[in-house]
Amino acid sequence: MSAMQFTQEDAEKLFKIIKARCDVRGNRFVAKAIEDEKLTMILEAGINAPSVGYSQPWKFVIIKDTSMKNELLQNFEHENSRAKEIFSERALYKNLKLEGIMEAPVNIAVLYEPKEDAVLGMTSMKKMGEYSVVCAVQNMWLMARALNIGIGWVSILDEAKVLKSLNAKKNSQLIAYLCVGYVDEFYKESELKMLEWEREKHLNECVSYATSIK
Secondary structure (H helix, E strand, C coil): CCCCCCCHHHHHHHHHHHHHCCECCHHHECCCCCCHHHHHHHHHHHHCCCCHHHCCCEEEEEECCHHHHHHHHHHHHHHHHHHHHHCCCCHHHHHCCCCCCCCCCEEEEEEECCCCCCCCCCCCCCCHHHHHHHHHHHHHHHHHHHCCCEEEEECCCCHHHHHHHCCCCCCCEEEEEEEEECECCCCCCCHHHHCCCCCCCCHHHHCCCCCCCC
């Protein structure tokens, strides 16, 4: 069966969504529930990501419970206190709102659950399973943005403690902890770019052409 064909207009619309995607800080979320059908669309986008050997090694844990959120927030605060010491010379750090665990109506822990048997495509590059789950996260992020729903990725967490809090399956890995919800506004550019935390790279800095040395 032939695959669906898309138009130039479709491609341009997708590119607009990609360009508009940004990490959402906790102070942007509003108290509005996400409709079940839209949350399902975000999760469906995730499971339609490519995966090595068609292994589909992802697991999505939905977190709405306030006490569970509090437990995970304490995890973040402990780790963030350590991060503040690392970035002590950059005064901007202490003013950054780096999570929205309590503010976002939905949190999603995205896990990698490795298979016990050998996986096609992972016999040499062992990390391909984790990379597959990252593809799922990107799909979710783009679908959320297309639905005008924000996502913030929280990475300042103790992974082992998160997995214990979630009673995750043995050997699971935490790939992403996402805060998901409607926002009061989307910035036109990355907040960290606007605050000049880092300089934006241009395409010509990221592309090179390989040549044989023989």
